[in-house]
Amino acid sequence: MTELDERKLDPAAALALLDEMAPREPHRLFALKQGDCFAVTDAYGDIRGAGDGFFRDDTRVLSEFRLTVGGRQMSLLGASLSQDNVLFTSNLTNLPIQSAAGRDIPQGAIHIERVRLIWQDRLFERITLSNYSREHSTITISLHFAADFRDMFEVRGSTRPKRGTVHVAKTDKASVLLGYDGLDGLPRLSAISFSLAPDRLSDNRADFLIAVTKRSSRVLYVEVGPGAEETPSRDRFRAAAARARFGMRAKRRHGATVWSSGRVFNDWVERARADVALLTTELPTGPYPYAGIPWFSTAFGRDGVISGLQMLWLNPGLARGVLAFLAEHQATETLPFSDSQPGKIMHETRKGEMTALRELPFGRYYGGVDTTPLYIHLACAYADRTGDMAFIDKLWPSLKAAAEWTEEASRETGFVTYQRAAESGLANQGWKDSFDSVFHADGRMPKGPIALVEVQGYVFAAYRGLAALARRRGEFADAEHWENRAEEMRVAVERDFWMDDLNFYALAIDGDGEPCKVRTSNVGHLLYVGLPQPERVKMVADQLLSASFHSGWGLRTLADDEVFFNPMSYHNGSIWPHDTAICGVGLARYGERDGVVRLMSGTFESAVHFNMRLPELFCGFIRAPGEAPIAYPVACLPQAWSAGSAFMLMQACLGLEVDGWEGELRVTRPRLPIGIDMLTIRHLTVGDKSVDLTFQRVGDRVVAFLADRYEGLVPLIVRT
Structure with a gap:
């Protein structure tokens, strides 16, 4: 039974409810970001309080922001983001409504344009009403607003036994102040200001009676920020837009650019580059690509490292910023609640109320088993790309501490393993960190501690890279030690993870020493670091490029004949563009160029269907003629390592390497x-x-x- 069935509504109320129940598809939402603020809205420009909103420092400071005309939602004409991701524009028109005087206004007589941007913790919006009818009209324009001040983890579904105090809204002539005092002692405010004084203003709605003569326009400016500043105006909106565009242009100037003979291909490359720039936040340590909007708009260790690797050949400054930030936040003590141990590299950081109160461990959380070796690998790759030994010398104490943690983590079994230290932490701590992403072929959940196959590959690459850097520093004993550790890891992986019956590597080895005989895309990461012996690579590559993994749009995370395969799952059969790209680089490393070109083509064609923007993941259904890839319901969009996948696959196709030591292009x-x-x-x-x-x-x-x-x-x- 639907909501309409359960209510006895008059026709007008039924129409209003149908307007509110319009489908909301995440891949058709629109995101803006600047600094530690971001907004997610639908194509109408509305915020309705599901996963959308205006967020500041991991708190939703605007949970409703809907525009109605004549008491009704409007008809959507189209919505878009500017090429530089600074401006969101929605074009709308009225449904049949009545003027304030009761005169019927036909559908399509009024054009409404909403243009929005974020600058310095404030949301700026310009609403333009244009009357294309032959009659003068006074129209009721209403803005419905609310701020629930929920922590990001509450928005994602976490429940709390107690919350802070929401204050009664304070209204002024042309503004309203919404406030909340958190249990952490911090006040959080949202001031909504208007360029025109509303005719009616309450704690959740502003009504404007706007007279629009025929063939003319009227403009309303709105701002939402942590406090009321000057009255919103045309000059303030234009100044904020100019500064935001200048700031974005400066970020996009960093690094090399790509231009091709394909116009649509260029559109994809430009959008991917713009998305990386949008998600990159300037921190005191340098630029850092936040993971994705809405759920992960913060610094993640693994995501930052992989994004840095993807962009390294074009923009090594991004990798340098990632390395500097992670070194500064490296763990120095053992704390089970945050899964930290000396030398370990951070997995995630948050600024919200729940983490400040330690209701969750993610304020600064270290529960990622792969982030530390990946950090070392990025540092070594950065050095090879730039020859910047001065920066490596500054990082050297941090890199040695990370190597010591890595060796300690593998002391018991010879492999780097994970097992969460507290129940509040992540059960699985590789990049596939959902609860069911690691399992045995018969569906059993493995006993910890768990050694993931790709993590051992990252460790191999980290040791090998450190050995080369140590030789350049004249530390020959350390170099020999790490060379030996790399070779020991290579031999152990080949011995213990290889499955002769499947001609593939196992997903993991559990705490009982039993391999998880499941075929997953994780194995492609072994190819990426160059660990497998060549005679086994052909067997692995053939399977990765077969229909069991390759859907036609990209590589599934799990082969389609495994027990938990589900193309709609988060990690067990879906397609992650960054995963496809890493596997593509691995295939290219061993000479499988045709397969990489196919992966590049499928990824590009997927992006075309998603309006040139690759989501965090999408469903792993097999490609069928005439059909588009299927969106995953709650994927982040944009996502840094999805945007960076375009450039990682491109480098793999081109076979390009920049040797910073010799100053050569190969x-x-x-x-x-x-x-x-x-x-x-x-x-x-x-x-x-x-x-x-x-x-x-x-x-x-x-x-x-x-x-x-x-x-x-x-x-x-x-x-x-």
Whole structure:
């Protein structure tokens, strides 16, 4: 029985309820972000208090923000984000309504444009009403608002036995102040201000009677911030928009840019680059890509490292910012509640009320088993890309502490394992951290501590990279030690994880030493770091690129014949673009170029169906002619490592490596994405030089060459 069935409503009320019950699909929501504030709304520009809202420092400071005209929701014409992700615009028109004087106004007579941005903890909105009818009209415009001041974890579903105090709203002539005192002692405020004084103003609604003459427009400006400042106005809106666009332009200037012969492909690349810039927050330690909106708009260790790796060839400054932040927040003590141990790298940080009160451990949480070796791997990759040994020297104490934690974590079994230290922590602590993502082939949950296959690969890469850096520092004993540890790990993984009966590597080894004989995409991460012996790679690659994993849109996280396979699950059969990209780099590493081009093509075509923006994940249904990929209901959008996947796959196709030590560009068996005949990377830094590198399709080959004005400055080595 529906809500309409249970109520006895008059026709007008029924229409209003139907308006409120319009479908809300997450992949059709729109996000804005600046600093530690972000907003998620529907295409109408409305906030309705589900997972959407205006958030500041992990608190929802606006849980409802709906615009109605003549008492009704409007008809949607279209909605979009500007190319730089600064402005959201919704174009609307009226449904049949009555004017304030009771005259009928037909549908489509009034055009409503909502333009919104965020700048310096404030939401700015411009609402323009244009009358295209032949009659003068006075129209009732209503803004419905509320602020529930819920912590992000409450919005995600956590319950609390007690909350702070919500204050009675304070109204002024043209503003209303909503307030809440948290149990952590911090006041949280939302001041909603209007450029026009409302005709009626209550604690949850502002009504404006706006006279719009025929063929004319009227404009209302609204601001929402932590306090009332000056009266909203055209000048304030334009100044905020100009500053926000300038700030975003400055972020997008960092690093090299990509241009190709494909117009739609360029649109995808530009959107991906804009999404990385949108999610990147300037912290005192440098730029850091926040994970994703809405659930993870904060610094995550694993996500930041992988985003840094994805963008490293184009923008090494992002990796440097990630490394500096994580080194500063490295654990120095053992605390079971936060899963911290000396040397361990942070998994997640939060600023909300619940973490401040230690209701949850995520204020600064270290329950990620892979983040520490990945941090070391990123530092080594950054050094190889830039030759920046001065920065590595500053990081060296942190890197050695991380290596010591890694060795200690593997002392008992030879593998780096995890088992949460407190019940409030994460049960699974790899990148697939849902409760059911690690299991045995018969569906049993494994006993801890658990050794994940990809984590051992990250450890192998970390030891190998540290050994190379130690040699450059003249620390030969340490170099030999880490070389030995890397080889020991390689041998152990090949011995204990390989499944002869399946010609694949096991997902994990449990606390009883029993392998989880499940085929998952985690194994592609082993290829990424170059651990497997070549004769086994062909068997793994064939399976990863088969229909069991490859849906046509990307690689599923789980083979389709496993017991928990579900294409609609979070980790057991869905498609994660960053996972597909990492596997793609692994395949390219072993020479599987055709498969990488196919993955690049499927990923690009998925992005086209998702309006050029890859979500955090989507469903793993098999691709069918004429059908689009299926969205996952609550995926983050945008997501940093999904946006970065475009560039990681692109580098794998091009076979491009920047050697910062030798100041060389190396290209191995380059391929271009399907449908692209020419691709240029502009302002690619190699040491202290900047070059333009072009890839051109010539017959059945792809050639690479530097722009004429740069010839002779940087060696370009091409292997075909």
